[in-house]
Amino acid sequence: MELGKLTIKKAAKLLQEKQISAVELAKAYLEKLKQKEPELDAFLHVCEKQALAKAEEVDLKRQRREKLGFLAGIPYAVKDNILVQGMQATAGSKILEGYQASYDATVISRLKQADAVIFGKTNLDEFAMGASTEQSAFKTTKNPWDVSRVPGGSSGGSAVAVAANMSLFALGTDTGGSIRQPASFCGIVGLRPSYGAVSRHGIISLASSLDQVGCFAKTVEDAAIVFETIAGKDGFDSTVSPKAFYPGLSEKITKTLDLKKLKIGVPKEFFELGIDPDVKKLIESSIDWFMQAGAKVQEISLPHMKYSVPAYYIILPAEASANLARYDGIRYPLSKRGESDRGFREIYFKTKGRGFGPEPRRRIMIGTFCLSSGYYDAYYSRAQKVRRLIKSDFEKAFEKIDLILGPVSPYPAFRIGEKINDPVAMYLADIYTGLVNMASLNGLSLPCGFVEREGKKLPVGLQIIGKHFNEELVLATGHQFERGHAALA
Amino acid sequence: MITLEQVKHLADLAHMELSETELKKLQKEMEQILDYISQLEEVDVSGIEPVAGGHELENVVREKDAAVSFGFDENMLLQFPEKQGDYNKVPKIIEK
Numbered sequence: 288m289e290l291g292k293l294t295i296k297k298a299a300k301l302l303q304e305k306q307i308s309a310v311e312l313a314k315a316y317l318e319k320l321k322q323k324e325p326e327l328d329a330f331l332h333v334c335e336k337q338a339l340a341k342a343e344e345v346d347l348k349r350q351r352r353e354k355l356g357f358l359a360g361i362p363y364a365v366k367d368n369i370l371v372q373g374m375q376a377t378a379g380s381k382i383l384e385g386y387q388a389s390y391d392a393t394v395i396s397r398l399k400q401a402d403a404v405i406f407g408k409t410n411l412d413e414f415a416m417g418a419s420t421e422q423s424a425f426k427t428t429k430n431p432w433d434v435s436r437v438p439g440g441s442s443g444g445s446a447v448a449v450a451a452n453m454s455l456f457a458l459g460t461d462t463g464g465s466i467r468q469p470a471s472f473c474g475i476v477g478l479r480p481s482y483g484a485v486s487r488h489g490i491i492s493l494a495s496s497l498d499q500v501g502c503f504a505k506t507v508e509d510a511a512i513v514f515e516t517i518a519g520k521d522g523f524d525s526t527v528s529p530k531a532f533y534p535g536l537s538e539k540i541t542k543t544l545d546l547k548k549l550k551i552g553v554p555k556e557f558f559e560l561g562i563d564p565d566v567k568k569l570i571e572s573s574i575d576w577f578m579q580a581g582a583k584v585q586e587i588s589l590p591h592m593k594y595s596v597p598a599y600y601i602i603l604p605a606e607a608s609a610n611l612a613r614y615d616g617i618r619y620p621l622s623k624r625g626e627s628d629r630g631f632r633e634i635y636f637k638t639k640g641r642g643f644g645p646e647p648r649r650r651i652m653i654g655t656f657c658l659s660s661g662y663y664d665a666y667y668s669r670a671q672k673v674r675r676l677i678k679s680d681f682e683k684a685f686e687k688i689d690l691i692l693g694p695v696s697p698y699p700a701f702r703i704g705e706k707i708n709d710p711v712a713m714y715l716a717d718i719y720t721g722l723v724n725m726a727s728l729n730g731l732s733l734p735c736g737f738v739e740r741e742g743k744k745l746p747v748g749l750q751i752i753g754k755h756f757n758e759e760l761v762l763a764t765g766h767q768f769e770r771g772h773a774a775l776a
Numbered sequence: 777m778i779t780l781e782q783v784k785h786l787a788d789l790a791h792m793e794l795s796e797t798e799l800k801k802l803q804k805e806m807e808q809i810l811d812y813i814s815q816l817e818e819v820d821v822s823g824i825e826p827v828a829g830g831h832e833l834e835n836v837v838r839e840k841d842a843a844v845s846f847g848f849d850e851n852m853l854l855q856f857p858e859k860q861g862d863y864n865k866v867p868k869i870i871e872k
Contacts, residue, residue, distance in 0.1 A: 366806045372850065459802065482830035496830040522843060523835045526829070597813040608790065615791070617866055622857035631867040632791070640793030649805055652783070653813075655790045656806070669816050671826030674821070679825060710805055711812050727831045755831065 288315050290452040294624040295509040296716040298455060302360045305349070309360030310720025313342035313404055326434060326772045328426045329447040331367045332375050333407040338362065339403045347677025350404070356401030358516060361396065364448035364457040367408035368415055369500065370489040371395050371598055373733025378491045379413040379423040379441075385620035390758040393524065394458060394500050394517040401516050406454050414611065415465055415493045416439050417648045418716035421707050421724030423645050429703070430472060433743040436700040439469030439716075442503070444474040449503045456513050459510060462493045463599055464695075465603050466501045467586065467732035471695035473776030474734050477503050478510045479720075480518060480545040481756050482727035488523035493501040494606035497599075497724045507765040509735060511537035514758065547581035549764065552688035556592040560718060563698040565738040566747050570694045573735045573749045576772050577692070594673050595722040596717070600714055601657050601670035602725075607652025611647060615639065648736040649710060674725050681726045690761060694719050695732045699745040719750060729753050731765050735772065777807050 288307065303305045317335055324330055345360040365371060369379040370388035377383045378626075386731035398405070398629040420428040420443035428443040431451040436449045442459030446469035449457050459466040459477035470477025478501045485500045492498060515536040520527045553574060558567060558612065559769065580583050615640025616622040623637035643651065657666035684776040697718060708714045723730040735749035749768070753761035778814040783803045787794050794802070 323838035348796070385855065387851055387855055412791065443780075461783075520836070526831070526833065527836075528831070528834060530834065591819070594816055594819055597815050600809065600813050601816070612791075616857065618856070620855045620857060631869055634867060635791040636793035639791050643792065648798075648802065649809070651790050651792065651807055652786050652802055652806055655786045656778075656782075659786070666813070666816075667820055668826055669819075670813075671828060672824040673816055673819055674827040675824050676821070693836045711808055714809075714812075753816045 288312075288688065290315060291318055293455065294505045295455050295512050296357065296362060296506070299357060299359070301456045302349070304412055307419050309342040309345040310339065311406065312360055313338050314453070316406070316454055319451070320477070322444040323431075323451045323453055326449050327429045327431060327451055329409055329444040329451065329679075330364070330427050331377060331408050331410050331444070332424055334355065334405065338406050339760040345391050345402050345404070355406040357512065358398065359402035360404060360427050361456070361643065362404045362406050362454045363444055364406050364409050365395070366411050366413060366442050366445045366457070366459045368460060369394065369741040370456055370491070370703035371405065371408070375408060376491060377425070378415070379425065379646065380642065380647065381424045381492045382614045382621050382638070382667045383619060388489075390489060392476060393486035393521045395489065397517050406448075409442070409448055411444055412441035413606070414464055414491065414647050415441040415460055416607070416650055416703050418464065418468055418713055419443065419706065420643065421701075421703065422646045427703060432474065432701045432745055433700065433740070436702055436745070437698065438694070439472035441465040443469045444519055445503050446470055446475060446477065448520045449473075449505065455505070456509060458488060458503060459503060460493070460498055461501050461724065462497045463568065463717040464601065464606045465505065467695045467730055467750060468716060469505055471746070472683050472700040474746030475503055475680060476510045476734070477501065477732040478509055478514055478758070479723065480514060480758060481531070481729040482516050482724070483526055483528040483670050484729070484756060486493065486524040488521055492610040495604060495610065496522040498722040499724070507731070507762055508537055508541060509719055510731070511540050511744060528756070533758065536657050536759060536762070539759060540766050542763075544763040545558055546577065546767060549577070549582040549690075550688045551582050551584045552576055552587035552684050553584060554587050554589045554592065554684070554691065554693060555586050557719065559692040561697060562694060563738070566694055566696070566698060569736040569738070569747045570749060571662040571774065573768070574692055576768065580771065582769070585688065587684045587691070589677070589684065589722070591673065591680050592722055594720055595677055595725055596714060598670040598677070599721045599725055600653070600675065600716065601666050604650040604654030605657045606654070608651045608658065611643070611651055614642060646710075650709070662768070677722055681728065685754050690754070690764060691718070693749040693752070694709060694748050695750040696720075699738050699740065723752055729758050731761050733765050733769060777810055778803060
């Protein structure tokens, strides 16, 4: 079994035709996982026994000709801020060490129903705050293309799990780029769905108006298969829209899309910012590919784009500071008590003071500042108004075009330690991704080529941004590019 | 731009006990971050409606049915920092 060439689609076929068993598939991936993990540090928890038991169950069900889901027997990994009953959920933080989830997130219940095989929980920046996994309280995940570099973040562990063939797909969360940027750095496909497409029930909240669960996969079609399984309305999360309905999506996106009818917008602001010249070349050549395929490409403008990151870094910390208030030493296992027993206030202060790492601290402080009396209008309210302007920019652009093309990240994977001491430099990693979350849209990151750094090949991702709930067109376009562009390379 | 006193006050509001060194480090970092986000001052936002929430919400209703509740989960109790019998124990919040 050549794992590098396997996709969900292919593995599912092999399983259905009984050419391989689910146990064999699980064992092959677990072996790869154990071989790669010491070098890459992608996982925080591996549940080998549980995985093999589930794989056996799938094989048994198949023998008995019981009904099986499409993802039956397919191994996957889950970012450690998504709850799986009975399993740890640290969110990469010491403050949740020892905590075990008492219920399944909706996305997990749906994957269980589809008989997918969970392998474990993956590393992330603490509470998904970061772009490199260096902010994890436990370890730094390494990029499989060059282990001296970061895999991106915050869902870096999930990206590496797929890129290094430690599982066939993985779940992540994307609040400002946390799926797309690591997908770009690791050379795989990453989908951040529209806000309101996937239930957030059972997700450890970072910023509730920006968070969305999405997936990593080898191909666009695989990402569509996972997305259609996890998306859709949920009684536990009323922000999931009734419009989030994607029946037969993964099949629809493979039907030939007429690229000649496609109107693509490229924001001029995307190339006015400090973008690496090699990355710029790859994005431009990808855009050329679409033009040669007959698509109409036009320049558009998102005039408020430069304010997206600063507005994001007000809205996010404000919402995060409220969401993180619950980790107070009363409800979760970590509880620091003082000697003087000054009651609950002392427990709050000691637990939060010790339990939160540097990045959550910074964001809690900034969020508290932006929401505090006298500063609310100047910061939080102003940022929400700027968010409206960014949304309007996109709405105007989408009157003339079907989707937007651009980079995912201004640079390829950076070196471990390169940006860790400069919070603002790390924030700027979100420059092409955060605005999609600010406008509640969906974005797909897919490989478009490589750059060379110090003798090593590093992958670069192309971003396709779509209208609210129009994942279908984004994925169909991505699928065409993946097939056509790869044939050229 | 932000004084150490302000930083101490914010840490107090956020219920975080931090050392003097940690507070000073935060002061420096916050100054850098606030300086960066303050560029929003140059945007004209007069008459603009703020965005609240992820998208324009529609009313969502669900079928009236008996949903599965969380019920009693031993695991929930086991990992609570303090317990007494089958109860979770929390510190007293009203002083005598």
